[in-house]
Structure formats: structure tokens, C-alpha cells
Amino acid sequence: MGLSAKDTQLLRETLQGAAVKCSERCLYQSAKWAAELLDALPEPEMDTAVPGAGDDYVHPAFAPNPDPTEAALEARELSRYLLAKSYFDCKEFERCAAVFLPDSMLARLVAPTGNEKAAPKRRGGNGKGKATAAASFSSELPEISQKSLFLALYAKVISGEKRKDEDTEMIMGPQDLGSVVNKELVLVSRFLAKWFAERRGRDSDYPASQGFLEYLYGMVLAKEKNDNIALDYLVESVQLFPWNWGAWLEITNLVSRIEQLNNVAGRLPQNIMSFIFHANAAVNLYQQGPELATSLNDLLAIFPTSSFLLTCKALLCYHSKDLFAAEQEFNNILALHPHRLDALDHYSNILYVLNRRPKLAFLAHLCSSIDKFRPESCVVIGNYYSLLSLHEKAVQYFRRALTLDRSCLSAWTLMGHEYVELKNTHAAIESYRRAVDVNRRDYRAWYGLGQTYEVLEMHAYALWYYKKAAGLRPWDSKMWHAVGSCLQKMGRDRDGIKALKRALLADSYYDTTASSFGSAGTVDRTAQMDPEVLLQIATMYDRLGEEEEAKAYMELCLAQEEGATGPGEGGGAAAGLSESIAIHHDSQGAGAGAGSDGEGEGDEGGAGHEGGTGVTFATSKARMWLAKYAMRAEDYETANRLAMELCQDGVEVEEAKALMREARSRMEMASLMER
Known part of the structure; x- marks a missing residue:
């Protein structure tokens, strides 16, 4: 799979524009992903002229909005937009939202009139799932650009997440029930429901949507567990703007089975982003095989030094039980990108299993010197202490990782393993359950629950969890061995065989x-x-x-x-x-x-x-x-x-x-x- 020079130049300009647009909306992880993919494209020849370049040339990444209405709105509110973005960059999220949507305005806009109606039905949706209730609004929405509206509402969501973390008790504390919610989600969800309802009216003459508000609404609906409707909005988001990697990640999180992935694939835009998404989602669903390996190799032919694609290849080897190849792939990534911490927690798991103590010690020291307060760094250091059988110290670092990011899946699962080593089965079960809440596809957490209940001689519970793990990893002998052993202990020899x-x-x-x-x-x-x-x-x-x-x-x-x-x-x-x-x-x-x-x-x-x-x-x-x-x-x-x-x-x-x-x-x- 290769691209011509013209296609490569077009892809480069598109990725440059994606990095700028995501950065303007403070989608920093998506902007970083696009910039890293852009950096992995081979550099063009020095004598290659930029098409149309001249004294008055404006790069497409910085060109004004092609929609004249949106361009006029963005020009009019540029000063306020720059103020709001500076607040967001300084992590003053409430001040950022208040620039365009003051609390008094929001209170008036979302005040229900007692005549509520359901959220607009999605085009092409399957009709399943609970629709989010959207209150009728007592006044019209403010006339601001989609870029500014996204920034304000996104700041509201981030502010709610920040307050949620502040209100949550200490990790695994007596009051840490995992029941604290983001209170801003309802407000943002109602606002966006009205926004989309107005623009999809029969006589609507509003500007075309840019895809970012669909992404935000899909993300909010996913947090509210309205998965089917969320998937519809996210699919529409990537159709309108396929270069927002955050939207693709949200779709990946909603896809739980390979059959669902194949069904979604037909609704996605047919471009290189869809190809990357499909490979990444297949790896996350623990798929193996020569077809997937070939797909990743084809993508690496276009982006030969992409840290993201190289990590996917390493994880493919890891999930396929080829630990030596996975170790070599991670060694290559570390050589190419020595300051990148993403996915190094998986690398530390591999080094742990292979008993590479010197390498794991080096990796822990490297992560600590780059950023000791990244969740990945804490997981790597925790794995190192676990390899030294210092389980209390390992738990301390896994808890630190979760304090920094409660959605850190590796930390929940590994902390469960450490609690089993410390014979604290109650804490182990709670850790595994939290891991499953974060990602129900984590077969390690399901398997850990089965092992813990088997230690407690509660074989019926253990069998149920083992079967969940085996369903996620149907070609993993370890899972079926556990199921068979559990059936044997229950006296069900025929099923065990x-x-x-x-x-x-x-x-x-x-x-x-x-x-x-x-x-x-x-x-x-x-x-x-x-x-x-x-x-x-x-x-x-x-x-x-x-x-x-x-x-x-x-x-x-x-x-x-x-x-x-x-x-x-x-x-x-x-x-x-x-x-x-x-x-x-x-x-x-x-x-x-x-x-x-x-x-x-x-x-x-x-x-x-x-x-x-x-x-x-x-x-x-x-x-x-x-x-x-x-x-x-x-x-x-x-x-x-x-x-x-x-x-x-x-x-x-x-x-x-x-x-x-x-x-x-x-x-x-x-x-x-x-x-």
C-alpha cells in the first residue's frame, strides 16, 4: 500500500489542518495524534514546490471557514474566542464557558417549561437504547459560531469532570463507591439536543455542521450510557470531519464485539482514517491473524515511524502471546521515541512476565525522569516493585496512578493482582470490578475475578467470570483451562472435558x-x-x-x-x-x-x-x-x-x-x- 507524491502532499495538508482545527478547540490529544502521524510521513523533496505558493499564499490549515456565515461569526467574536481559549489553556474551565455561555444565560436556556420532548431521532439509527430527555427551552439559543459554542460546552464538560474528581473520595476508601457523576452532562446534553433539533427542522437554513458538536454530543451520551444514540452521533461526526481521532476512540470504546465492528464499518467514511480505526479497534478486541498484521504493515509503509501504529503492532504481538516479538517492537519504539510514555505500561507487563529485571529497572528510571506524575510512569514503577515482591510498595504506586487518572485500566487490574498476593481478596475483587467498569473488554479483570472467587472456593461465581474472560479471548488456552478446571471442581466432568x-x-x-x-x-x-x-x-x-x-x-x-x-x-x-x-x-x-x-x-x-x-x-x-x-x-x-x-x-x-x-x-x- 503506497501513495503517490500528490496523494502524500494532500494527506500532509489534511493532517496539518486537522492538528490546527483540533488545537483551536482545545482537543489536545487529538491534535497531538494528528501531529505525530504527520511527523511520521516521509519529508518531501526539497525542490518540490508548494502548489499555488506565492506572496499572498495562505496555507489550507489557516484558511478562513469556507462557510460565509460561520466565517463572519468567527471574525466577529475573535477577541472573545481568544480570551476563552486562554482561560481553557490556564485550566480555568468555568471562566472559559462563561465567556460565551454565562451561567445566567444557561439557567434561562435550559429551564424546562413542563412540556418535555424526546431527543431528536437519529438518521440511520437502529432506534434502540433510551433516548435522552431534552427539556423544552424558554428562549432561543445564542447566535455564536460552532467553534466558540464547542469550546464553551467542552469547557463545561471538563469542568464537571474536574469537580467530579474533587468530590470523589480517596481511592478504595470506605466512601469510594464509584457513584459520583459529572453534574454538567445533563445541561450540555439538553443544550445540544435543542441545538440539533433546531438545525434539523423542516425549514432549517442554518450553516452546515462541522462535526465537532456531534462528537461532543456523542461523548456526553456515551457517558450517560446511551450507547446506541451516542454511536449514531459519533459516526456522523467522523463523516463530517474524519480527522478527529477522539471521535474514533469514542467509537472504539462503544464497539464491544467484532460483529459490531463489522456492522459499524459499513457506515464509516472510506478513507485512511477508517482504515487506521479498523486496525486499532481489532487490536483492542484482541483479534489476531495475518490479515490484521498485513493491514498494519500497509499503514506503516505510509507512516514508517508512527509511534501509534508501531504500538498497535507491538500490542498485536502481545495479545498473540508472542512476547519476544512484542518486546522487540517496544524496544524499537523506545529507540525512535525515547520521551514517549504512552503504552509503556504494556511494555512493563511484558518485561515483568519475561523477568527482565534490569530492563524494567531502566524503564522505571526513564519514566520517572521524564514525568513521574504520569499514570503510565506510576504503573511501570509499580510493576518493578512487584517484580521485587514488594507488593505494598507496588499497591502504593498503582493507587498513585489512579489518583492521577481513575480510568487507568492497567492500574486497576494490576492493583487487583497485588491485593491477591497480599491475601486481601475483598480489595482484589473491588479492584477488578472497577477495571471492568472502566472497560468491559478487559479479559484480565474478568479472569482475575474468577481466580479470586476460586480462592474463596465460590466455584459457581468463578465459573461465570471465567466464561466472560473466555468469551473475550476464545482462542486463549489459559481461559478455557480455567473454565475446565472450575467445572472439574464442581463435579461437572463432561463439561470440563x-x-x-x-x-x-x-x-x-x-x-x-x-x-x-x-x-x-x-x-x-x-x-x-x-x-x-x-x-x-x-x-x-x-x-x-x-x-x-x-x-x-x-x-x-x-x-x-x-x-x-x-x-x-x-x-x-x-x-x-x-x-x-x-x-x-x-x-x-x-x-x-x-x-x-x-x-x-x-x-x-x-x-x-x-x-x-x-x-x-x-x-x-x-x-x-x-x-x-x-x-x-x-x-x-x-x-x-x-x-x-x-x-x-x-x-x-x-x-x-x-x-x-x-x-x-x-x-x-x-x-x-x-x-
């Missing part, structure tokens, strides 16, 4: 897609399956009285020592790189190095055994079961051989010796009888 077979199938999925991401240092996992899962399946078959099935899976479990696979339904599956790679701190209650690539049982299945696991506790248990089965089947030679191997393994030696003596005695007796 199905879930564990799904876990074996999920492992094979990641093996077949691993090559799509260009990893150069991954472990060869195609010759083995997880012996723990195979042992669990065999044990459940044994409890069901199906000895032949149990025997087949016990033999398959034993074969994993050499890396061989047998027939059975899991014959094409392979074990994961490590039990801990899917979720940071998966092994609740384990030591800090439980998920490292240099220590622990998970590494035994790596390249050190040429594709096999070697002797493990699971294979020894399978060997013991097969030895006893051979005794029952009067196959004493096999029983004797397996018992001798158990003595060499050093597992259940006394029982193995007794079994070996009995097998030899039976063989001698059979030999005497033959004589």
Missing part, C-alpha cells in the same frame, strides 16, 4: 498464527501439548468410568516428555510458551518470578528439551496411572517398566517400588505356572 479440549485447540491456533508477526526468536511449540491439561482430561474420563479414553489421554500426556503427539482430538494442538504469558500475575499466590522465561516449570517445555517437556509432575502421575492400569490388565511387563521409570523420576518412589515388586512377583508366578 469439553472446555479442556477447547484449550488444546486454542494452543494450536496461536501456533499456526505465530509466524504472521515476523518473530525471530520464538520457541518451537508445534510438537507438544500441555501435559497438565491432558492429565486433567484423563482424570475426568477415569472418574466417568471411561477407562479406554482415560488411557488414551494418559498415554498422550506421557508422550509429551519426548514431544510426540498421538491421535486423539488434541493431536494437532501444542502447548503454550508459558502458563503466565496471557495475563500479568496469572499465577495468583506465586512468587514474583513465577512467569519468567528463565525459571519455573513453564520454561521446561521450551527449547531445552527439543520440543518435549521432559519429566514433570503431570507425566509422572500419568505414568503411575498407566502402571496401575497395566496391573489390572495383567500386563505385568509394562507395569514393571513404568514402575522402574517412576523410581528414576523420583516421584512416589515408595509406591512405585511396591508396584514393581508386585509386578515382578506376578511375572515369576506366571513363569512357574507355565513350567
Whole structure:
């Protein structure tokens, strides 16, 4: 995917205009995103002339509004607009809003007359969801430009968010119920409902909308949980002005399933922003595959140094369990953008799981030196203390991250993990629940809730949360293994077997897609399956009285020592790189190095055994079961051989010796009888 020189120049001018327009409206994150994407475009040749450049040339980014009515309004109120924007830049949000919308005017405008009507129905909407009630207004709206109106109403929303944070109690305090709301949302929502109703009237001759007020209304409706109507307004916003990345992010937050993403895609403008949105949303929905990797590579061909696209590629590897490739991608991002803190909390999770203590220490020091009061910095430092098993210190930094930004998803989830390590299950459950409130797609929080309830031996609750996590990550063996183990403890062996077979199938999925991401240092996992899962399946078959099935899976479990696979339904599956790679701190209650690539049982299945696991506790248990089965089947030679191997393994030696003596005695007796 490449662009011609003309298309590249047009894209450059469009991104320049987007950065200016977003900055004028104080949408600083969207302006930064557009400017970073602009910086990633290759520089044009020095001798390339700017089309139409001359003494009177005005760059399109600074050209006046093409709508004459809006241009006249903006020119008339320029002084007041500059005053309002200076207030916003100084974080005096109420003063900013009062420049164009004084409180007395707003009180008069939004005063209900007792004759309320519903918000205007959206064009192309599905009609679902609760419509926001919009009060009738007692007077006409002020005649100001859309740019100034957006700035005033946006300042009101930000002021409400600021007051909401101030009114909220201490993080995880006794009064911190998460019930404090932004009180300005109702006022802004009613104002915008009336504004859109007036402009969509039958005889309306108002100027065309610019897309920013649709974005603001969609954002407010999303905060009020009116998701369907919010999605309609946000889609219209990106159709009118597709270069506001904030609107695309709001759509991403409202899309919870891949089917919903595919449905929304048909309503979006067909341009490069839609392409970027689709790739980013797919990564956030934990999708994998060569198509997604190809899409990101095509975008990187246009923006080769884009930190945002490189981060998407790194997260794609991370969600695909290719931690080594993800680490390399983040190393590349850090080399290209050494002062960028965005998404470094994900990088610290990877370093934690890989037990890269020196690298994590360097990253924590780097983040602290750049900005120690960024939520990402606090999460990185918290992960470092967690790796040192200083869990109280880690909780302190995760709480600091949440004090700075209560919507910091990583901090809520990781703090839940730390509370589990500290045996504070009540606080852990509350942390995970807050993480789910922030983002219901966070499978780590759902999985953490399942683990915590399993520790409390509340298996019905644990199963429900595990199933939620498995629904979000249907091709993650860790999720299905948890579901199967929970069903096993509940005595539902038949269902547990199905879930564990799904876990074996999920492992094979990641093996077949691993090559799509260009990893150069991954472990060869195609010759083995997880012996723990195979042992669990065999044990459940044994409890069901199906000895032949149990025997087949016990033999398959034993074969994993050499890396061989047998027939059975899991014959094409392979074990994961490590039990801990899917979720940071998966092994609740384990030591800090439980998920490292240099220590622990998970590494035994790596390249050190040429594709096999070697002797493990699971294979020894399978060997013991097969030895006893051979005794029952009067196959004493096999029983004797397996018992001798158990003595060499050093597992259940006394029982193995007794079994070996009995097998030899039976063989001698059979030999005497033959004589």
C-alpha cells in the first residue's frame, strides 16, 4: 500500500489542518495524534514546490471557514474566542464557558417549561437504547459560531469532570463507591439536543455542521450510557470531519464485539482514517491473524515511524502471546521515541512476565525522569516493585496512578493482582470490578475475578467470570483451562472435558498464527501439548468410568516428555510458551518470578528439551496411572517398566517400588505356572 507524491502532499495538508482545527478547540490529544502521524510521513523533496505558493499564499490549515456565515461569526467574536481559549489553556474551565455561555444565560436556556420532548431521532439509527430527555427551552439559543459554542460546552464538560474528581473520595476508601457523576452532562446534553433539533427542522437554513458538536454530543451520551444514540452521533461526526481521532476512540470504546465492528464499518467514511480505526479497534478486541498484521504493515509503509501504529503492532504481538516479538517492537519504539510514555505500561507487563529485571529497572528510571506524575510512569514503577515482591510498595504506586487518572485500566487490574498476593481478596475483587467498569473488554479483570472467587472456593461465581474472560479471548488456552478446571471442581466432568479440549485447540491456533508477526526468536511449540491439561482430561474420563479414553489421554500426556503427539482430538494442538504469558500475575499466590522465561516449570517445555517437556509432575502421575492400569490388565511387563521409570523420576518412589515388586512377583508366578 503506497501513495503517490500528490496523494502524500494532500494527506500532509489534511493532517496539518486537522492538528490546527483540533488545537483551536482545545482537543489536545487529538491534535497531538494528528501531529505525530504527520511527523511520521516521509519529508518531501526539497525542490518540490508548494502548489499555488506565492506572496499572498495562505496555507489550507489557516484558511478562513469556507462557510460565509460561520466565517463572519468567527471574525466577529475573535477577541472573545481568544480570551476563552486562554482561560481553557490556564485550566480555568468555568471562566472559559462563561465567556460565551454565562451561567445566567444557561439557567434561562435550559429551564424546562413542563412540556418535555424526546431527543431528536437519529438518521440511520437502529432506534434502540433510551433516548435522552431534552427539556423544552424558554428562549432561543445564542447566535455564536460552532467553534466558540464547542469550546464553551467542552469547557463545561471538563469542568464537571474536574469537580467530579474533587468530590470523589480517596481511592478504595470506605466512601469510594464509584457513584459520583459529572453534574454538567445533563445541561450540555439538553443544550445540544435543542441545538440539533433546531438545525434539523423542516425549514432549517442554518450553516452546515462541522462535526465537532456531534462528537461532543456523542461523548456526553456515551457517558450517560446511551450507547446506541451516542454511536449514531459519533459516526456522523467522523463523516463530517474524519480527522478527529477522539471521535474514533469514542467509537472504539462503544464497539464491544467484532460483529459490531463489522456492522459499524459499513457506515464509516472510506478513507485512511477508517482504515487506521479498523486496525486499532481489532487490536483492542484482541483479534489476531495475518490479515490484521498485513493491514498494519500497509499503514506503516505510509507512516514508517508512527509511534501509534508501531504500538498497535507491538500490542498485536502481545495479545498473540508472542512476547519476544512484542518486546522487540517496544524496544524499537523506545529507540525512535525515547520521551514517549504512552503504552509503556504494556511494555512493563511484558518485561515483568519475561523477568527482565534490569530492563524494567531502566524503564522505571526513564519514566520517572521524564514525568513521574504520569499514570503510565506510576504503573511501570509499580510493576518493578512487584517484580521485587514488594507488593505494598507496588499497591502504593498503582493507587498513585489512579489518583492521577481513575480510568487507568492497567492500574486497576494490576492493583487487583497485588491485593491477591497480599491475601486481601475483598480489595482484589473491588479492584477488578472497577477495571471492568472502566472497560468491559478487559479479559484480565474478568479472569482475575474468577481466580479470586476460586480462592474463596465460590466455584459457581468463578465459573461465570471465567466464561466472560473466555468469551473475550476464545482462542486463549489459559481461559478455557480455567473454565475446565472450575467445572472439574464442581463435579461437572463432561463439561470440563469439553472446555479442556477447547484449550488444546486454542494452543494450536496461536501456533499456526505465530509466524504472521515476523518473530525471530520464538520457541518451537508445534510438537507438544500441555501435559497438565491432558492429565486433567484423563482424570475426568477415569472418574466417568471411561477407562479406554482415560488411557488414551494418559498415554498422550506421557508422550509429551519426548514431544510426540498421538491421535486423539488434541493431536494437532501444542502447548503454550508459558502458563503466565496471557495475563500479568496469572499465577495468583506465586512468587514474583513465577512467569519468567528463565525459571519455573513453564520454561521446561521450551527449547531445552527439543520440543518435549521432559519429566514433570503431570507425566509422572500419568505414568503411575498407566502402571496401575497395566496391573489390572495383567500386563505385568509394562507395569514393571513404568514402575522402574517412576523410581528414576523420583516421584512416589515408595509406591512405585511396591508396584514393581508386585509386578515382578506376578511375572515369576506366571513363569512357574507355565513350567
